Amino acid sequence: MNPVVIVHPKLAQASFERAIRPLLTHKGRYGELGIHLRSFTYPFLDVDFDWHARGHAVRLRIDGTDYPYRPVSGYWIDEHNGRLLPGRGIVPGNGGGGFQSSGLDGSPRCWFCFKGWREYHDHPSHQDTSWATLRSNGSYTVMQLIQQLSWDLNNAPGVTPV
Numbered sequence: 001m002n003p004v005v006i007v008h009p010k011l012a013q014a015s016f017e018r019a020i021r022p023l024l025t026h027k028g029r030y031g032e033l034g035i036h037l038r039s040f041t042y043p044f045l046d047v048d049f050d051w052h053a054r055g056h057a058v059r060l061r062i063d064g065t066d067y068p069y070r071p072v073s074g075y076w077i078d079e080h081n082g083r084l085l086p087g088r089g090i091v092p093g094n095g096g097g098g099f100q101s102s103g104l105d106g107s108p109r110c111w112f113c114f115k116g117w118r119e120y121h122d123h124p125s126h127q128d129t130s131w132a133t134l135r136s137n138g139s140y141t142v143m144q145l146i147q148q149l150s151w152d153l154n155n156a157p158g159v160t161p162v
């Protein structure tokens with residue numbers, strides 16, 4: 001089932017490309033931070049994060065469909081672009097922290113419980129903080145979300161493979 005498009009695709013693409021331009025034009029600077037551009041074909045941006053505790057990288061897919069009307073979505077993927085699911089000991093989790101490893105129905109599903117990520121704002125218990133109030137805040141730009149996720153992956157307490 002294809003999601004319903006809310007924003008005209010060309011407008012969403014232009015907004016998303018503008019939001020990630022620093023990564024597209026300054027790959028080396030982000031590489032020094034452990035954030036490596038793998039590919040970009042709208043609406044998907046794939047980046048690798050160095051996961052220091054594990055000694056390898058983990059790949060993130062960011063979906064910019066309907067950006068900036070809706071926040072970006074993100075999930076871990078494998079080298080063949082398939083979603084990584086918990087249970088194999090290769091995706092980050094932190095036991096109820098921001099790195100979630102199950103959906104609302106209890107099924108295995110990785111998502112980010114952080115403001116600025118679509119799944120956070122779609123979650124029934126997070127309706128007190130709307131994306132509309134955050135999207136103009138510089139702390140919730142796509143690049144800030146990427147950098148924060150990289151920092152959390154390597155520094156937040158209890159992040160281990162699930």
